[in-house]
Amino acid sequence: MKIAVYGANGYQGKLVLAELARRGMEMVLIGRSRERLSAAASQVGVADAEIRIADADCSHALASVDALINCAGPYTVSGQAVARAAITAGCQYVDLSGEQLYVKEFFDDLGPDAERAGVALVPMMTESGAIDDLLAALLAARLQPAEIALAHKNLNTGGLSRGSARSALKTIDFLRTGGLAYEDGKWRTDAPALRKSVTFLGGEDVPVVKFAMPAVVTIPRHVDVQRVQGLLDAETGERVTAAALSEELIEAMPEGPSEEDRRAQRFTIVVDATADDGSSVQATATGNDAYRTPAVMAVEAARRLIADPPKPGVLAPAQAFSPADFLDFLGRNGLTWAIAGWEAR
Template structure:
């Protein structure tokens, strides 16, 4: 990396959104002054002022200008990409980060994009000595880390299911809806699950979810990204993402007009507490991992900054890595405790 000082430089693309505000607040809390990159200097200055980052370095670069993006990221140790619809927009920031010699992480949640990261960019990053850790969100990062930990508590290849329970009932920001809309058919169809040593489409038989403190609920397959990452590092026979069936019913009504009418930020009255649940079964033994958090948007930002700070230490092997390949799972999860994010593993 180009920055050899003890203070590391973290660039943020997408700082003006709802989650971007949480990213900047956490960087300020850590006394890190970020580089803010985007297409609108005035909006970037407004975001910096709101986060009390008067000394933030503002750089203008649009997603369709690769050279400008590379120049903006050139002296950064790590780039955090915070965007809606990575499947449409994510590769521009990813490619520029590699060419700028900067490690990279993002808050993506789209299987189609994350698979591209591993298949199309890993070798390029490895050749450049760069580490890419995509899909750092409240569901995907703990899903991967808990998948790593729970699969080792059962004998043989584990059968893993991952589910996310939001007490808000799935109500979120316009950006989240834009992300789903960009790949809405993929979300409606359930995406990939892992079985028989490969990724498959179609719907495996699933009857119900068993969330903590709740009665069982009907469930449907959902394309969570740990389906792609857990088999990279853990012995598993299957990995399936699930959400309550009523969420899929809402997807049937999702259109561009519906998304445009949504508020930019979640309803302040919404209860944004959530549980991310990973169930692992093997040889007659069942183990459950649960991460519980306060706000999916805030917590995803906290996790992304934690990942970026660790990547800036330059101790991780290059290439595209799952979270559990890049970081010690227990140590990373424990580091979230000061923010009110808790986790546990229990036998069922």
């Protein structure tokens, strides 16, 4: 089982390398600069790992590779080119995207080619994407939802990585609209917020604003639902959309939060499903380290795609993997999740 990492020298890429090394998996580092890749490999403690040089059109660098993890954001810029390279090479594909429009266009554009190539492409293996998608699938199995609201509350110490900041800069105008909501088979940026506040764990009632959560565009692909919308605690939403970002400021930032700051990060997710008759069911998830968690998710996703390939095509996480089983795996790696009426995990 050989897994390649594109963008391996970036902040998120090195966390993925560290997770591959922790699990004893064979890896290939792919990127534009041998010097930077070598430095990343040494920093992570995998100095003997194989290095291959390629840009986003990296199909020639994927020989004998079983799966590709794309860590090179902003995905809006080059994500599809890397995914198409995986299609050409005939290897499975995972990325850690959180850019809502990118995820929508990924599904719109790449499905038929992936199906013909016989490979699965699974984007958005992040806490802000895959966990929402997996929880929503479990809720829909218990209740026929008319409406699903995805609410997040974040405590992110140490700030963003440069990659996350660049992704925000590329999509800042779209983020300021509140992103896409799904209503009656259509995508809208002008839909009113489904909630003004959300009660998070501990009974804390928190003001929320519309936000471009990526799972808004995947959930309607496998759940029969009328409305889906993403929400973010208002404090974080204001901080993200009001940020005065520029490439010069980003370049002057630290590469990313320190390990100590990452360990202090907290994220809380509430997914509410409501039926036409007003009945509802709720799922919650809490975790820490919003950068290591996606690395763990992406490596496990790649492993599962190789070991037990799903149907080919572009797939939401809940279409590619058993939702409860994948969440239970995350539960052994720091995530606590529960659904009303189920024992907390």
